[in-house]
Amino acid sequence: MKPRPEIILPSIDIEAELAKAGANTQGRWGELRFFARRYLLGTIGLVIMIVFVLAALLAPWIATFDPLAVNARHALAPPNAIHWLGADSFGRDVYSRIIYGARISLAVGIGSTLLGGTLGVAIGLTSGYLAGWVDLLFQRLIDILQALPLLVLALVMAAALGPSLQNTIFAIAIPLVPTVARVIRANTLALRELPFIEAAKAAGMSEMRIALRHVLPNTLAPLIVLATAQFGSAILTEASLSFLGLGIPEPHPSWGRMLSESAAEYVRTAPWLVIFPGLAISLIVFGTNLLGDALRDILDPRQRA
Amino acid sequence: MLSYLIRRLGLMVLTLFGISIIIFTLLRVVPGNIVDVLFDAAGFVDPADKLKIEQDLGLDKSIPVQYATWIGGLLRGDLGYSYVSEKPALAEILPRIPITARLAALALLFAVSLGVPLGVISAVRQDTKLDYTLRVFSLAGLSLPAFWLGLLILMAAVALFGSIPIYSAAPKTWFDSLVMYAVPAAAVGLRSSALIMRLTRSSMLEVLRQDYIRTARSKGASDRTVNYGHALQNAMLPIVTVIGVEAAFLIGGLIVTETVFNIPGVARFLVEAIRWRDYPIVQNLVMFIAVIVVLSNFIVDLLYAVLDPRIKLAD
Numbered sequence: 355m356k357p358r359p360e361i362i363l364p365s366i367d368i369e370a371e372l373a374k375a376g377a378n379t380q381g382r383w384g385e386l387r388f389f390a391r392r393y394l395l396g397t398i399g400l401v402i403m404i405v406f407v408l409a410a411l412l413a414p415w416i417a418t419f420d421p422l423a424v425n426a427r428h429a430l431a432p433p434n435a436i437h438w439l440g441a442d443s444f445g446r447d448v449y450s451r452i453i454y455g456a457r458i459s460l461a462v463g464i465g466s467t468l469l470g471g472t473l474g475v476a477i478g479l480t481s482g483y484l485a486g487w488v489d490l491l492f493q494r495l496i497d498i499l500q501a502l503p504l505l506v507l508a509l510v511m512a513a514a515l516g517p518s519l520q521n522t523i524f525a526i527a528i529p530l531v532p533t534v535a536r537v538i539r540a541n542t543l544a545l546r547e548l549p550f551i552e553a554a555k556a557a558g559m560s561e562m563r564i565a566l567r568h569v570l571p572n573t574l575a576p577l578i579v580l581a582t583a584q585f586g587s588a589i590l591t592e593a594s595l596s597f598l599g600l601g602i603p604e605p606h607p608s609w610g611r612m613l614s615e616s617a618a619e620y621v622r623t624a625p626w627l628v629i630f631p632g633l634a635i636s637l638i639v640f641g642t643n644l645l646g647d648a649l650r651d652i653l654d655p656r657q658r659a
Numbered sequence: 660m661l662s663y664l665i666r667r668l669g670l671m672v673l674t675l676f677g678i679s680i681i682i683f684t685l686l687r688v689v690p691g692n693i694v695d696v697l698f699d700a701a702g703f704v705d706p707a708d709k710l711k712i713e714q715d716l717g718l719d720k721s722i723p724v725q726y727a728t729w730i731g732g733l734l735r736g737d738l739g740y741s742y743v744s745e746k747p748a749l750a751e752i753l754p755r756i757p758i759t760a761r762l763a764a765l766a767l768l769f770a771v772s773l774g775v776p777l778g779v780i781s782a783v784r785q786d787t788k789l790d791y792t793l794r795v796f797s798l799a800g801l802s803l804p805a806f807w808l809g810l811l812i813l814m815a816a817v818a819l820f821g822s823i824p825i826y827s828a829a830p831k832t833w834f835d836s837l838v839m840y841a842v843p844a845a846a847v848g849l850r851s852s853a854l855i856m857r858l859t860r861s862s863m864l865e866v867l868r869q870d871y872i873r874t875a876r877s878k879g880a881s882d883r884t885v886n887y888g889h890a891l892q893n894a895m896l897p898i899v900t901v902i903g904v905e906a907a908f909l910i911g912g913l914i915v916t917e918t919v920f921n922i923p924g925v926a927r928f929l930v931e932a933i934r935w936r937d938y939p940i941v942q943n944l945v946m947f948i949a950v951i952v953v954l955s956n957f958i959v960d961l962l963y964a965v966l967d968p969r970i971k972l973a974d
Contacts, residue, residue, distance in 0.1 A: 395795070497670065498677035501949045505911035506929070510945060513933045514685040586802070593804050594915050598930050613807060618919060621813045621823065628814060632807035640802035647798065 396648020402641030410456040419447035421454040421607045430624050440626035442612070448626060451607035452634050458608045459589050459638060462523055466588040467581050469527035474534025475570070475577070481535065482542025483565045492535070500532045504587065505594055512595050517603040526591050530584050537580055541573040575653040582646035586639045593635045609635045667960070671953050678949045679733075682942050683726050695936075716742060729942065739939035743932075748939045752925060752947070759917070759924035763909045765844035770851035771902060775891075777852075778859025778898075783886055785864060793856070800853030805912040809846045809919035816842075826922045843920045847912040851905045858901045862894040869893075896966055903959030907952040 390397040409416065418438070425445035433440040439448040481492040499507070507529040515521035545551060546569070554564045595601030596610030604611065612631040620627045713719045717728065732739055738748035781793040813823050830836035866872065867890055875885050910926055917927035925944065932940035963970050 494670075494673060494677065497674045498681065501674050501678055501952045502945065503908045503911045503948065503952070505914055506945065506948055509914070509930070509933060510682060510685055510941070514688050590804055594806065594911075597804075597806050597915060598918065600930075600933065610804075613810065617810055618813060618823075618921075621810060622817050625814055628807075628810050632804065632810065635804050635807065636799075636802050639804075640799055643798045643802055 393648040393651065395644045396651075399641045399644025399646075399648065402637060403645060406456050406638050406641070407460065409453050410460050413453050413457060417447075417450035417453045419450040421446065421451045422605050423447070430627075432624070433626055439630045440624065442627055443620075443624075446607075448612075448630055451612060452609065452630060455607040455609045455612065455631070455634065456638075458519065458602055458606060459592065459635070461519065462526065462592040462602075463585045463589045463642075465523035466526040466530060466592075467585045469523065470530030470584065470588075471534050471577070471581055473527070474531045475538050477531065478535040478538025479542055479565050479570065482539035483546065483561065483569065489539075492539075496532045496535050499529065502529070504529045504591055508591050508595060509598070509600060512600045517600060519602060519606070522592055522595060522601045525595070526588050529591075530588065533584070534577070534580060537576055538573050541576060542569050545569050545572055579646065579650045579654055582642060582649055586642035586646070589635065589639055589642070667957060671957065674953055675946065675949055679730060679942075679946060680726070682945045683729065684722070686936075686938050686941060687722050687725075729939075733943070733946070738943045741932075741940050742937045743935050743940075748943050751940060752928070752943060755923060755925040755928050758922060759910075759913055759926050761840055762844050762847065762913060762917070762922070762924060763906070765840055766848035766851065766909055766912070767902070767906055769841075769845050769848035770855055770905065773848075774852040774855025775859050775898065778856040779863055779886065779891060781856065781860045782863035782867065783882075794860075797853040797856045800849050801857075803849065804915070805847055805850060806915035806919050808849060809843065809916050812842055812846055813919070824920070826920060828923075843916050843922060846919075847909060847916045850912060851909065854905065855898065855901055859894065859898050862897045863890055866890045866894045896963065899962055899966060900959055903955050903962070907948075907955040910948055910951075 423446060425441070428437060428441045428445035429443055431437050431441040431445070437447050437449065439452065441447055442451075477492050477496070481489045504526075508525045511525035511528060512522060515525060542565075551564060551568060554568055559567070592601055592608065593610030593613075596608040597613050599611075599614060602608035602611055609631040613628065617628050710719070717725060720728075729739065736749075738752070740746065741748050741751050744751060777793055777797075781790045784790045816822065816824055824838060824842060826839055827835075830839055872885060872889060875889050880889070913924065913926035914930060916922075917924045918930065925947075929941065929944045929948075931937075932944065
């Protein structure tokens, strides 16, 4: 018997190879830096979101005025050392109102997305998992809800419920339900056929337990991606509703409300009343979109562009 | 094919029926009706007067009876009377439709002619600086509220021309009318163009990876033929969907834009009617919007079969 030739493995410096590939080798901070470089835009989005969340949380400390305090002497004051971003027609400080406005925007964004998401998941899971007439019934309901554009349905609902923060959240949450329900249903239908669900059934798990313990966690990635997108459109819809006078009532500093119809008059005389609230809305939604794009790349690589 | 059409038609009617019930009920849970709104403004309420007006408008009847009256009329082409102007609802709504339709058509034209080419360029130049810039711009376009964009345009108009473009029913020159419609249409269409661009890009990238694209390149087809002849054509399916969906959903942007630019279209009319609790106008307008959405979804599905012969319209 001939001796087997010795297999010579090329010596690889693993550390060096990893470093060349740009991988993290330096603990948590290195990992963070690696991520920030790999998903630069997503990181910018995350930073924008963090800034707004901090502004909302720390509003009483970083605002320079009471957002509701009226001061006739400073009415329509342009940006200056006292009113950094100017003052509105009641002399209320625009900077402080924008800081406090972050609370409303975030409350509506989080509230509507959570409520709409929960309802959508419940409907989508039941519909996809139970199938049969339950599915048929929910499908028709989804069809109905989807036949009206987001803003139109939210508008009618907001008008029906009356202007308040809770009602606005609810009015925006309902039109968000169908998209979530459809995504979850489609995923559930695909998952149902997989062997591990069959195994769970064979093991004697109840349907409810399978749906919640096995199906739901496997639909989480697309759900998170979708929720980020809906968070942005919830904020935009609140701004539109409040702009039209059917969302958050006065005197609460909603960004959309600050731009309300009278803003067209200030285009000429007080542009700061138009520029800054709009900038706040655009920036927070932009941050959400950047973050959402990165999350999609990370969580749902099949969809990666 | 025929059974598919019948089934689809049945579902469309069912959906519209569901919407009519939901909208009708929603409007009736509104605290206060038109009579309350009017009397609030007057500040003095004589219960007898109030009851008489409510009787005149049929608001004293039970909700199912009111619903039956509305649907019955709708099927006969009678939309009832506006509470506010006391004119027939149809006469109030019809003249406003062409204004909004023109805006929507221009906005869609703008969105498609900007979104599709930019999406193709972005995909073909994937991961270049140009692609990166276009992607950031499209995300920014998705983030701007339509009404704020409108206000910024007004602001720019003031800065450049010293005046705000005002809507007039009879524009003097064709240029005036173009500006009058094109500017708000661009404000509405920007968002859709960003959406269309992103979808075109990802759809194109998907197709550009296919084997037949490599085959086309290796047989010596030019970049232009490959990108536009082979790739774009096959990438069109999802793009057509989003265009179809956007066509109907533009109404959301039009609601705020018509308000900003003071355009007396049907979208702004909806908001006014909601404020006045003018039920006949609101419920008929919402039904009208729903019909447009349902129809455009239907058309998109039919287009599918035309664009992709592999798709058979049989359930």
